[in-house]
Amino acid sequence: MSARSLQFFTGSPRVAFLSKSNPKPSFPTTLRASPITFSNLSIKASASDPNPQSPSAPHVLVSYNGAGAAISPSTGNVASPPTGDVAAIEVDAVTEVELKENGFRSTRRTKLVCTIGPATCASEQLEALAVGGMNVARINMCHGTREWHRRVIERVRRLNEEKGYAVAIMMDTEGSEIHMGDLGGAASAKAEDGEIWTFSVRAFDSTLPERTINVNYDGFAEDVKIGDELLVDGGMVRFEVIEKIGPDVKCLCTDPGLLLPRANLTFWRNGSLVRERNAMLPTISSKDWLDIDFGIAEGVDFIAISFVKSADVITHLKSYIAARARDADISVIAKIESIDSLMNLEEIILASDGAMVARGDLGAQIPLEKVPSAQQRIVQVCRQLNRPVIVASQLLESMIEYPTPTRAEVADVSEAVRQRADALMLSGESAMGQYPEKALMVLRSVSLRIEKWWREEKRHEAMELPPIGSSFADNISEEICISAAKMANNLGVDALFVYTKSGHMASLLSRCRPDCPIFAFTTATSLRRRLNLQWGLIPFRLSFSDDMESNLNKTFSLLKARGMIKSGDLVIAVSDLLQSIQVMNVP
Numbered sequence: 001m002s003a004r005s006l007q008f009f010t011g012s013p014r015v016a017f018l019s020k021s022n023p024k025p026s027f028p029t030t031l032r033a034s035p036i037t038f039s040n041l042s043i044k045a046s047a048s049d050p051n052p053q054s055p056s057a058p059h060v061l062v063s064y065n066g067a068g069a070a071i072s073p074s075t076g077n078v079a080s081p082p083t084g085d086v087a088a089i090e091v092d093a094v095t096e097v098e099l100k101e102n103g104f105r106s107t108r109r110t111k112l113v114c115t116i117g118p119a120t121c122a123s124e125q126l127e128a129l130a131v132g133g134m135n136v137a138r139i140n141m142c143h144g145t146r147e148w149h150r151r152v153i154e155r156v157r158r159l160n161e162e163k164g165y166a167v168a169i170m171m172d173t174e175g176s177e178i179h180m181g182d183l184g185g186a187a188s189a190k191a192e193d194g195e196i197w198t199f200s201v202r203a204f205d206s207t208l209p210e211r212t213i214n215v216n217y218d219g220f221a222e223d224v225k226i227g228d229e230l231l232v233d234g235g236m237v238r239f240e241v242i243e244k245i246g247p248d249v250k251c252l253c254t255d256p257g258l259l260l261p262r263a264n265l266t267f268w269r270n271g272s273l274v275r276e277r278n279a280m281l282p283t284i285s286s287k288d289w290l291d292i293d294f295g296i297a298e299g300v301d302f303i304a305i306s307f308v309k310s311a312d313v314i315t316h317l318k319s320y321i322a323a324r325a326r327d328a329d330i331s332v333i334a335k336i337e338s339i340d341s342l343m344n345l346e347e348i349i350l351a352s353d354g355a356m357v358a359r360g361d362l363g364a365q366i367p368l369e370k371v372p373s374a375q376q377r378i379v380q381v382c383r384q385l386n387r388p389v390i391v392a393s394q395l396l397e398s399m400i401e402y403p404t405p406t407r408a409e410v411a412d413v414s415e416a417v418r419q420r421a422d423a424l425m426l427s428g429e430s431a432m433g434q435y436p437e438k439a440l441m442v443l444r445s446v447s448l449r450i451e452k453w454w455r456e457e458k459r460h461e462a463m464e465l466p467p468i469g470s471s472f473a474d475n476i477s478e479e480i481c482i483s484a485a486k487m488a489n490n491l492g493v494d495a496l497f498v499y500t501k502s503g504h505m506a507s508l509l510s511r512c513r514p515d516c517p518i519f520a521f522t523t524a525t526s527l528r529r530r531l532n533l534q535w536g537l538i539p540f541r542l543s544f545s546d547d548m549e550s551n552l553n554k555t556f557s558l559l560k561a562r563g564m565i566k567s568g569d570l571v572i573a574v575s576d577l578l579q580s581i582q583v584m585n586v587p
């Protein structure tokens with residue numbers, strides 16, 4: 001590779017500096033850049049800065065092996081031994097093994113979320129999922145008690161501490177959906193064609209009468225009309241309303257199937273969803289607020305909000321979290337699962353820290369054939385606005401019962417990976433299915449295969465990434481990341497390094513979806529966990545200073561000592577401390 005033969009390194013502990021007029025590196029005493037070129041790359045920074053003399057003006061530097069005297073590219077020796085011990089860098093134990101055994105290219109870029117339920121709540125089961133590649137454990141407050149969820153959170157946290165995993169926790173609110181009760185403790189109930197079932201808002205003190213279903217929404221009996229179609233779980237079971245008797249609604253089963261506890265209910269009239277009442281229900285119910293308080297107290301990493309209708313509710317929740325959880329930063333994920341959320345998509349995504357394509361309920365609110373294009377649009381808008389996006393529901397639905405997926409399911413997973421969604425999610429497959437680990441393994445192997453295929457074939461369409469920052473410094477960060485990612489692809493580098501205190505620069509790099517993995521170094525454990533949701537990021541916790549040279553030296557020696565990188569690996573480093581791009585071989 002030609003870049004490797006460029007001898008930009010000298011003994012001077014300075015950052016190399018390239019300019020058009022002087023193609024040889026020079027070592028400026030001040031870090032001010034005029035337009036800079038590196039191969040076909042041209043970065044303008046201070047040149048267009050309205051106030052280039054201002055001491056706070058951002059500077060852009062491009063350098064190669066500019067890490068300084070402490071590292072010798074010829075001998076590969078590190079002159080001064082690292083201060084601090086090797087454990088001073090923390091990375092997820094599963095990724096560490098993967099890196100050591102298979103190298104950079106083997107790491108999975110698509111992140112995996114598993115819903116935890118009765119099938120996966122024991123420590124050994126959680127550990128099996130962590131080993132299998134679970135990046136985020138999701139708990140659904142629609143099911144189980146807070147005590148149950150608290151125990152799951154404790155177990156995940158303990159595994160992280162004791163075994164070195166970095167699994168983040170996502171709490172998903174119940175939301176004000178209309179759903180069935182819990183079937184009096186039964187795991188499921190079978191509704192047969194032609195049977196009459198009673199859906200009732202009555203409170204039953206002891207056991208439910210036969211073929212009776214509790215409904216959680218008090219207005220249900222008033223709202224439905226004779227002739228309405230009642231869909232359970234978006235159409236898994238279908239009924240027709242035939243009679244209303246006070247709080248009881250008698251329904252004829254027209255499409256038989258399995259009723260699951262607390263399954264979602266929607267009703268349709270003349271072919272359209274009835275949603276006047278639904279629209280009046282609050283997005284965050286009083287029970288959801290209690291769950292949110294619980295999530296804040298437990299220090300969850302993400303809170304996913306069901307049935308978001310507008311950006312306001314997200315803004316409101318985020319200010320509540322900021323006031324309540326001063327030391328913890330919790331990301332808010334907007335679940336896109338209603339017609340309203342599609343209508344207000346851009347503003348909802350901008351207000352949120354991420355989004356979920358919640359295809360389960362979405363498919364009950366819009367015609368099924370419109371779900372794929374909605375998914376594509378949501379994934380694309382999230383990428384452009386730089387918010388992580390999760391594709392959820394029914395990815396491997398048949399694996400709830402069977403040990404292998406259908407070909408169609410594999411194609412669906414492939415499509416989400418090809419769209420370069422940040423994360424894929426398992427629901428029933430991991431919560432209550434018979435093959436949670438196998439389902440996770442399918443997501444993992446399909447992700448790896450499709451990612452590799454698209455990299456090798458250079459098949460990914462380039463996506464227009466519009467400027468999104470509100471300040472000039474933000475725009476520079478975006479341009480640096482776009483350039484660094486492009487350089488990384490063109491030079492075939494092994495890894496991008498990013499030193500980031502807020503995570504912003506790491507997410508901007510992830511947004512570019514580069515060919516190589518991104519090592520994101522952050523100082524906080526909680527941020528490290530949250531970065532786990534983003535495409536291509538391998539988050540490390542590392543305390544670092546404002547001095548990039550010493551940061552790089554420290555990182556190289558720590559990672560080398562742990563066997564995660566080796567001499568000669570080509571790395572591009574960017575940072576939000578110093579607006580720079582550095583290209584170097586690991587000494």
Ligand SMILES: Nc1ncnc2c1ncn2[C@@H]1O[C@H](COP(=O)(O)OP(=O)(O)O)[C@@H](O)[C@H]1O
Pocket residue numbers: 115116117118140142143144260261262263264360427428429431432
């Ligand atoms: N904490 C839990 N306790 C019991 N069952 C659960 C739990 N979480 C999930 N489940 C089961 O897994 C299924 C799929 O999970 P999920 O998709 O999150 O919920 P839902 O289908 O209700 O939207 C649920 O319908 C429920 O049967």
Ligand SMILES: C=C(OP(=O)(O)O)C(=O)O
Pocket residue numbers: 140142172306335337357358359360361362392393427
């Ligand atoms: C993920 C979803 O939400 P929940 O499982 O909470 O209904 C969905 O509807 O697809």
Ligand SMILES: [K+]
Pocket residue numbers: 140141142172173174175306
């Ligand atoms: K939910």
Ligand SMILES: [Mg+2]
Pocket residue numbers: 306337358360361362
């Ligand atoms: Mg839903």
